[in-house]
Amino acid sequence: MEYKKILVTGGAGLIGSHVVDELLKVGYKVRIMDNLGQPTHDGSIPPWLNKNAEFIQGDIRIKIDWQKALIDVDAIIHLAAYMDFHLDFSTYIRTNVESVALMFEVITENKLPIKKIIAASSQSVYGEGKYYCTKHGEMYLPPREREQLSRHDWEQHCAKCNEVAVPVAELENDLLSPFIPYAVSKLSSEQLLFSLGKLYNIPTVALRYSIVLGARQSFRHFYSGALRAFTVNVLNHEPISMNEDGQQIRDFVHVHDVAQAHLVVLQDERANDQIFNVGSGESTCVVDLAKIVAEVAGVRFEPLLTNRYRVGGARHSVMNVSKLKNLGWEPTQTLNRMVSDYLAWVRQFKNFSGVLKNNEDEMRAQGLLK
Numbered sequence: 001m002e003y004k005k006i007l008v009t010g011g012a013g014l015i016g017s018h019v020v021d022e023l024l025k026v027g028y029k030v031r032i033m034d035n036l037g038q039p040t041h042d043g044s045i046p047p048w049l050n051k052n053a054e055f056i057q058g059d060i061r062i063k064i065d066w067q068k069a070l071i072d073v074d075a076i077i078h079l080a081a082y083m084d085f086h087l088d089f090s091t092y093i094r095t096n097v098e099s100v101a102l103m104f105e106v107i108t109e110n111k112l113p114i115k116k117i118i119a120a121s122s123q124s125v126y127g128e129g130k131y132y133c134t135k136h137g138e139m140y141l142p143p144r145e146r147e148q149l150s151r152h153d154w155e156q157h158c159a160k161c162n163e164v165a166v167p168v169a170e171l172e173n174d175l176l177s178p179f180i181p182y183a184v185s186k187l188s189s190e191q192l193l194f195s196l197g198k199l200y201n202i203p204t205v206a207l208r209y210s211i212v213l214g215a216r217q218s219f220r221h222f223y224s225g226a227l228r229a230f231t232v233n234v235l236n237h238e239p240i241s242m243n244e245d246g247q248q249i250r251d252f253v254h255v256h257d258v259a260q261a262h263l264v265v266l267q268d269e270r271a272n273d274q275i276f277n278v279g280s281g282e283s284t285c286v287v288d289l290a291k292i293v294a295e296v297a298g299v300r301f302e303p304l305l306t307n308r309y310r311v312g313g314a315r316h317s318v319m320n321v322s323k324l325k326n327l328g329w330e331p332t333q334t335l336n337r338m339v340s341d342y343l344a345w346v347r348q349f350k351n352f353s354g355v356l357k358n359n360e361d362e363m364r365a366q367g368l369l370k
């Protein structure tokens, strides 16, 4: 499929800027719309923004900005979003759901010839996800109760026999149980995307990323997780401090692999009207991530198990990525590479540890970190 020009919203951010680079590399014309706002930016154009892309400073919550951004465009990669966990819950809906509605309003009112829309979703739509008990098979489990966590009983247990249940890799057609406003807004934005896409005959694709790592990642987001926290620990010569018992399982994926996934679903018509998980498909224990951070930074591995926990955080999150692999996509980057790229990136900044401390204080004040 040929495209004249592709609009990338959030094209100045982590995933967006890498997507823009890849699109330009294969010869597409690209326009970015980004508001350059906090927490990712400070209002100025970041140095990594590709000069060969056209840039519009605009906001996905403002219809007039969509009108400008969509002129002469025939494909859209919609990545800009409100993220993390903050107390202005309505901003998640207003930004992440309303932006999809506004985009379609502008498309339909102006009969714009859009050939495909790809939108960012998230693994968080699965919530706690599926688990397996050797006696009772597969089951969906709710997030662990505060009471259980306060006893430092970290594992998920079978609802019938109370045995420790092991995680099952999430599939695109699993039952969804988003738990935080961000995740609810991502699921709603997927649903709106598909319903309006079908109604107006525009092919749409939703990508559910796991935890995306790499250079250009803002360390001001406070939900961006373990790697940032561990990196700050080692750069501050502190022991690496882990939530719970460090045995949580996660899927980490390199931003280069994620960027490639966008090219695959953009070019392949089999992707139309489909949802894809985008992750490494590998299960990584948080303590093993910490070991790699220590190794890459060249410091001794001295873990500190704090018994801290995040209320509502999933115990394990594992992703099955075979649907996307069936289109010929393959993750290529190792965890070691993700960590070393990120470490090199963060070393450039002087005030990273202050940012981390402020985020932790804010999370405690909100009752999210115990």
Ligand SMILES: NC(=O)c1ccc[n+]([C@@H]2O[C@H](COP(=O)([O-])OP(=O)(O)OC[C@H]3O[C@@H](n4cnc5c(N)ncnc54)[C@H](O)[C@@H]3O)[C@@H](O)[C@H]2O)c1
Pocket: 009, 010, 011, 012, 013, 014, 015, 016, 033, 034, 035, 036, 037, 040, 041, 058, 059, 060, 061, 078, 079, 080, 081, 082, 083, 095, 120, 121, 122, 123, 208, 209, 210, 211, 212, 213, 216, 217, 218
């Ligand atoms: N990074 C991850 O691990 C991860 C995981 C799951 C889903 N996602 C999703 O991927 C997408 C991109 O995330 P990212 O990690 O690149 O984040 P990022 O913060 O690095 O990039 C987001 C970009 O969107 C821009 N933006 C935010 N609000 C905007 C608004 N109202 N108008 C215009 N621009 C706005 C920001 O300025 C930023 O440049 C988001 O939709 C996010 O929810 C990311």
Ligand SMILES: [Zn+2]
Pocket: 133, 134, 135, 136, 137, 158, 159, 160, 161, 162, 163
């Ligand atoms: Zn059981």
